[in-house]
Amino acid sequence: MAAAEDKDGNRRLVFLGAPGSGKGTQAQLLAEHLRVPAISTGEMLRAAKAAGTPLGRRVGEIMQKGLLVDDDTMADVVRDRLSQDDARQGFILDGYPRTAVQVETLEELLHELGTEIDAVVTLHVDEEELLQRALARNRQDDTEEIIRERLAVYHRQTEPLVAHYRQAGKLVEVDGMGTVGEVARRLTEALAR
Ligand code: AMP
Numbered sequence: 001m002a003a004a005e006d007k008d009g010n011r012r013l014v015f016l017g018a019p020g021s022g023k024g025t026q027a028q029l030l031a032e033h034l035r036v037p038a039i040s041t042g043e044m045l046r047a048a049k050a051a052g053t054p055l056g057r058r059v060g061e062i063m064q065k066g067l068l069v070d071d072d073t074m075a076d077v078v079r080d081r082l083s084q085d086d087a088r089q090g091f092i093l094d095g096y097p098r099t100a101v102q103v104e105t106l107e108e109l110l111h112e113l114g115t116e117i118d119a120v121v122t123l124h125v126d127e128e129e130l131l132q133r134a135l136a137r138n139r140q141d142d143t144e145e146i147i148r149e150r151l152a153v154y155h156r157q158t159e160p161l162v163a164h165y166r167q168a169g170k171l172v173e174v175d176g177m178g179t180v181g182e183v184a185r186r187l188t189e190a191l192a193r
Pocket of ligand 1: 019041042043045062063064066067068069070074094095096097098102150
């Protein structure tokens, strides 16, 4: 009974982690397992860019530089997505929130929808490993300079959110070193606790 409650209770999750931490992969695996959508704001913006929508044209250059898109734009993107039917029974947010303002926006948004975040997962990976993984991914815009910029942006703007969620008692910290399968197992165990 308690296990079933725990499982049902962990359906609204945020993945917080540096670029290259494997959070996208783990978010997707867990989403399939929980049967909830994995919502990656980065993927949404890349799709908008590829489709040449007004949003995509507006954010393209910022993304190219490894910088963050402004909070107001991101609020619209996330509000639209979380309001869709498939997100009503749960979701995994990958890549949002990334700033203190986005944390507040998300809280307000979920409050309007009559719900809240159950847990925030953070994956810990060594800095050198982060760089190696990001380089290996070899996306078109993944030059070492851009990757370093993205890491710096993460440390400056997003890492402070870890302390916020820890204080709120929502943080689940997982060792992100090792294979995809090893990390997935650790993650499932940590969420079941
Ligand atoms: P990602 O795939 O999550 O690393 O996102 C790729 C890029 O999209 C980032 O480097 C940002 O330029 C932009 N982006 C994605 N999510 C956000 C967000 N929550 N806030 C600001 N910019 C974002």
